[in-house]
Amino acid sequence: MSEGPVDLFGNPIDFAKPAEPGRPAHVPSAENHNKILLLAATGKSLKECAVAVGLSVPTLRKHYFSAVQQFDRARLMLTGERLSQLAAEAAKGNVAAIKELGKEIERGELRALGERVKDRGKSELPAKAKGLKEQRKEAAQGVKGLFEPRKPPSSLAH
Known part of the structure; x- marks a missing residue:
């Protein structure tokens, strides 16, 4: 058993100030690699896996690249x-x-x-919705009366 205080999970608590500022560099381990794979296998997200091993998502991607590739x-x-x-x-x-x-x-x-059977009865794809320009073009083709487009002169040859 370790000497000194421990946290809720049994990890030793170190109250001494670090020699250098910032966090110490992460050292990858097979235990963390397996833990990440098991968490991914149970449906946990990348962020949840990173939190579980005490890392940020970019650090997790950097040190456990092969585990992240196997998430799917x-x-x-x-x-x-x-x-x-x-x-x-x-x-x-x-x-x-x-x-x-x-x-x-x-x-x-x-x-x-x-x-x-989930797609049974849905053999036809729904018609693609028409855009505003297409709708207006079709509406203009059906105009009758005063605003009906004029017919071209018969003397013009195409």
Whole structure:
């Protein structure tokens, strides 16, 4: 156990003044890299991940560039790893793992079905709205009476 006061999370509190002004330079670690990937996999934003490891967003991007590049894939990677572990446990005969794997498969099938039917009945795209100029041009073509455009003289050849 560490000597001296600790904060709410068990980190030691250092009340000594720093030797140099400003924050000390960040040293990247594998632990922080994994923490960032797990947070991204659970749907956290880049800013939330940066706050969780005590960095600013630009510093996070600088030191953990590869983790930031994997943000979109992180959730899929975590889900895949989780499903492979469930399948391994189910193969060993673990009844709880078999039930959970069955639930995950059903959820996947429902998601796939939802994607297939969500656009059903919307085969035609809605007509593009006409702009103000186009609307006025069409309205001018239908003018009759006093303001009807004159017909060109018949002596003009095109």
